[in-house]
Amino acid sequence: LAPRGGRLFVLRAVGNSMNRANVNGKNIEDGDFVVVDSEQLNPESEQYIVSVIDEVANIKKFVPDHQNGRIVLKSESTMDYLPIFIHENDKYHVSGKVIDVIKK
DSSP states (O other): OOTTOOEEEEOOSOOOOOOOOBBBOOOOOTTTTEETTTTOOOOOTTOOEEEEEEEEEEEOOOOOOEEGGGEEEEOOOSSSHHHOEOOOOOOOOEEEEEEEEEEE
């Protein structure tokens, strides 16, 4: 799992908000395990990340919105989920980039 080294952690996905995501050809379904590189804390646009908002972890697609001075965290799902908008005063941080999915 870690051919290039780094600090990895794994967490279990809960819910179906990312069931259309594509990480190495795999989606993220309820109960799957997501492998996260905790050294990749500066995501690029459209990357999947784990972030913590008000002490709650989530897995979403990272989309910077420079025009409005915010970050948009998007779900990719067969269901309708509203995006999460992060503003500079929000209690938010990136915990790492999703690098793989281990199917349940």
